[in-house]
Structure formats: C-alpha cells, structure tokens
Amino acid sequence: MPHLRDLTEFYDPNLYLPINGKQYKVLAPPKKKADELRLLIVDKTVTLQQERDEFEALLGPALDEMVADNVPDPVITHAGRTALLHFGGNAKLGAANWHLSQLGELAAGVLPANAKAAASQTTKQAGNRTQRRRR
Template sequence: MAFEALDELLDEALHLPIAGRVYRVPAPSAEVGLRVQAIVHAAAVAADGGRADEQILADAAERDLYADVLGSAHGEMVADGVPWPALKHSALTAMVWISQDKAAAEKFWNTAGDPSRVAPNRAARRSNPSAAASTTRSRGSTSGTSTRPAPPRAKGKQRRH
C-alpha cells in the first residue's frame, strides 16, 4: 500500500457564503496555523483563570490575524465591502477550522457563533408540540434474557410479632 498525495486527501479550503457570493478561504500556512493554535490555547488558559502567555497574545494583537487566517479571501471581502460583522465572523470561523476541524467551523458558522443556537433550550423544546414525547410504549428488551419471577407468597400462614 502506498501513500496517496496529501493534497488530494485533505479538503484544504473553507467556502463561506456571504451576500450571494461564496468566498474561498485557503488553508493557512504552517506558521499561521501554529500561531492560531497558540493563541487559542492561551485564550483558553486565561478563560480558565490561568496565566496566559502575554507574549503570544501581544503578538496576535500586533499582527493582522484576521487577514492571516482568511488569506486571499480577506482582500476580496474588503474590496467587496463586506460588513465588519460578516468579516469578523468569517475570520473567527476560520480560526475554529484551524484550531479544531471543518465540522466545528461549520457548526460555528451556522450558529453565528452563538453556542445556545446549537440545541434549543429546555423551555423551547417543551413548547414545541412536534417535540412532545410519544405516547407509544417502547418495546421490551430483545436480548433474550429475562428476570427471574418473584417466588409466590404463602397464603394462610402469616408471622406474628
């Protein structure tokens, strides 16, 4: 068995639809990918109350991170006059893709970055009549095992204390 060409195995781009146009975000360079990983890790440490590496976060502030993670799509979005919230959401989606994977990026994109939109809250589920529990009883176990029946109770004799 031989190794196949990696560029044919990996889908190395995101395709983000904005205002009727699809922008292709190419895979980042190894340098950008490693920097994003470090930034995401430092942010997670800080969010957990730990001490984040200030040098990493300062480097992120100094460089144009959004342009780096969006690659050529950044210039296209700016030239097309894409609104700031859309450009920012695109860049954050690309960061999720870089630090996690395409499935996580798609979920982030489709929920506009709001994790509460992934699954409706309990009140919303209960108020939805189509989501109500079914009244059909579920089938019993089909594993072929059963519990032993309880021994019959003796009639007539009862113990007195």
C-alpha cells in the same frame, strides 16, 4: 502495497465561506502558522485587536475580495473567527461557529432582556395579588 493517488487530486484543505451567494476561499495555513493558531484560540489574554490582526492575515486574499464586495465588517469578523477556529481547532469547530455563534449574542442580549421583562411582569402581578388580599 496499494498505490495511493496524489492527495491534491481529491483533498482540498482550504475553507470556503459562502456570503451573499459568493464563495470566499481561505487558504489553509502552513503547519507552523496552524500551530500558532492552535495556541491563539485557547489563549485567554488575546485582545480583540490581536484576534482581528490574526484573522485578517489568515483571510488573506479573501479579505481583499470581501472588502471589494462591500461585505459588512461584522460579517467579515464572523468569517475571520470561523477561519481561526477551523484552522486552529478543526472543521467541526469552525462550522459550529459559522452556524451557531449568534447564540452567544442571544444569550447575552436578548434572553436577559426577556428575563428582566418577565421578572418585572411577575413582580407586578405578585404586587397586584398582595394588594387584592389586603382589601
């Protein structure tokens, strides 16, 4: 039987979030808490306040460091949601949120605004063509 090294010698289950050149360490939760997080991330009835309470508790000492370092609240929220998805889902889900969550905001805000502007421009152009044909 092969001799296995102690897992803690080479495996770190914690999450490290780089913000403004600093690494914030979020401790991996115990099994029971991780099971609760797995249910939380798929629960459509969770309110924003419940989500915030959960991620602030999960961030633990990292939250205190972020506050002391004057990290803006939206960045803390982003870090907290990433931690929820990392520990409640998996590392790839957390990383996807970390790198891509702004896409949802873009799709909800910027893209519709651009689409409306484009639609307005197209409508104006079509109106101009109709007026030219009538002349």
